[in-house]
Amino acid sequence: MAGIRFDRTYKLFGDVVAVEDLSLEIRDGEFLVLVGPSGCGKTTSLRMLAGFERPTYGTVSIDGKVQNRVPPQQRDLAMVFQSYALYPHMTVYKNLSFGMRVRREPRSQIRSQIQEVARLLEIEQLLDRRPSELSGGQRQRVALGRAMLRQPRAFLMDEPLSNLDAALRVQMRVELKRLHERLGVTTVYVTHDQVEAMTMGDRIAIMNGGRLQQADVPEAIYDRPANLFVAGFIGSPKMNLLRGEVSASDGRPCVALLDTSIPLAEAAADAVGRLGHGEVVVGIRPEDLRLSTDAPASYSSRLEGVVELVEPLGSETYVVLRVAGETLTARFPPRASVGPGDAVEVAVTPAHLHVFDARSEQNVLTPAAPAERDAAEPPVGAEAAGS
Numbered sequence: 001m002a003g004i005r006f007d008r009t010y011k012l013f014g015d016v017v018a019v020e021d022l023s024l025e026i027r028d029g030e031f032l033v034l035v036g037p038s039g040c041g042k043t044t045s046l047r048m049l050a051g052f053e054r055p056t057y058g059t060v061s062i063d064g065k066v067q068n069r070v071p072p073q074q075r076d077l078a079m080v081f082q083s084y085a086l087y088p089h090m091t092v093y094k095n096l097s098f099g100m101r102v103r104r105e106p107r108s109q110i111r112s113q114i115q116e117v118a119r120l121l122e123i124e125q126l127l128d129r130r131p132s133e134l135s136g137g138q139r140q141r142v143a144l145g146r147a148m149l150r151q152p153r154a155f156l157m158d159e160p161l162s163n164l165d166a167a168l169r170v171q172m173r174v175e176l177k178r179l180h181e182r183l184g185v186t187t188v189y190v191t192h193d194q195v196e197a198m199t200m201g202d203r204i205a206i207m208n209g210g211r212l213q214q215a216d217v218p219e220a221i222y223d224r225p226a227n228l229f230v231a232g233f234i235g236s237p238k239m240n241l242l243r244g245e246v247s248a249s250d251g252r253p254c255v256a257l258l259d260t261s262i263p264l265a266e267a268a269a270d271a272v273g274r275l276g277h278g279e280v281v282v283g284i285r286p287e288d289l290r291l292s293t294d295a296p297a298s299y300s301s302r303l304e305g306v307v308e309l310v311e312p313l314g315s316e317t318y319v320v321l322r323v324a325g326e327t328l329t330a331r332f333p334p335r336a337s338v339g340p341g342d343a344v345e346v347a348v349t350p351a352h353l354h355v356f357d358a359r360s361e362q363n364v365l366t367p368a369a370p371a372e373r374d375a376a377e378p379p380v381g382a383e384a385a386g387s
Helices: 042-050 092-103 107-121 136-149 166-183 194-200 220-223 229-231 267-272 380-384
Strands: 004-013 018-024 032-036 057-062 077-080 156-159 186-190 203-208 212-215 240-249 252-257 260-263 279-284 301-312 317-323 325-332 345-349 354-357
Touching: 004 042, 018 042, 018 212, 018 240, 032 042, 042 077, 042 156, 042 186, 077 136, 092 107, 092 136, 107 136, 107 166, 136 166, 136 267, 166 194, 186 194, 186 260, 194 220, 203 220, 203 229, 212 220, 212 229, 229 240, 229 279, 229 354, 240 260, 240 325, 252 267, 252 279, 260 301, 301 325, 317 345
Parallel strands: 032 186, 032 203, 077 156, 156 186
Antiparallel strands: 004 018, 004 057, 203 212, 240 252, 240 279, 252 260, 279 354, 301 317, 301 345, 317 325
């Protein structure tokens, strides 16, 4: 197992900055998910860790040793690719044994280790087949088995489930997490799917535009997003984001939006008071909008709107509302008795409001994200420190 560290790491391709000032520590035995939209720098970061790309500035370290100039084959890492990268002319057994044969390990040891891994991944009956004869999930298991047989210090996984259908992705998420708990090997997992990130990661590192936006446990990222990007990226349906102005009502700090005034919780009121201006963006999760008839007493603020769309999903119902010219999405219980055109009243509690500085886009209740600190010049010459 291995501890991994990016320290003020940059990667430039000509004038294009793919990764900017990445500082991130991945603990020994941790399952860390790098997540973000296409082009955010997550795969480039993984490739720098694997040794396929060299940092332009900064360092990448494994177990405290800088790896910038260490070739990929000497880093003792196992990579699982999106395409699985299986040899099409070889059987599953030969695909699994290829690396061990190259290392000239004894045949008896190769056979016993393959049998053990095949039993663990439930692919014993597939050993004589070729990749073309396997389903997507079976190929995924073979790719994982090949990585496991290396007994690496860490697993690196680049969107390994993206080629699978929805049901199989759910099954493989469970299997990958169960496998990690059994083996305890440090795992860095790259995906653009925020559901995968939330369900699989011990911690999540969210990237955008080459910069780290926030790194924390899934619950903290969901409940306390560091900025507007994280708030809008994590959560399905997305958080409702509304521009507002801080005001006062009966001497109590409020935020004016949607033709009404919503009081702020005490902590938010104190933080907003330190902004120096009144421009904010208020976030409301869809599940925090309740029908007034079903809302507890703490949901004291009321909003009147008209139902535009109803999406029944069986276990829950998504309802799109038009409120004071803005579109809001609410998550209601299953079989909610509302339909398009209905006038409804929804309630929200101040305790569940997320408040962001409209200028900096930072959450006023959380410290600034690492990516938002004052940018310094790249540490010239730091790449040479990895030699």
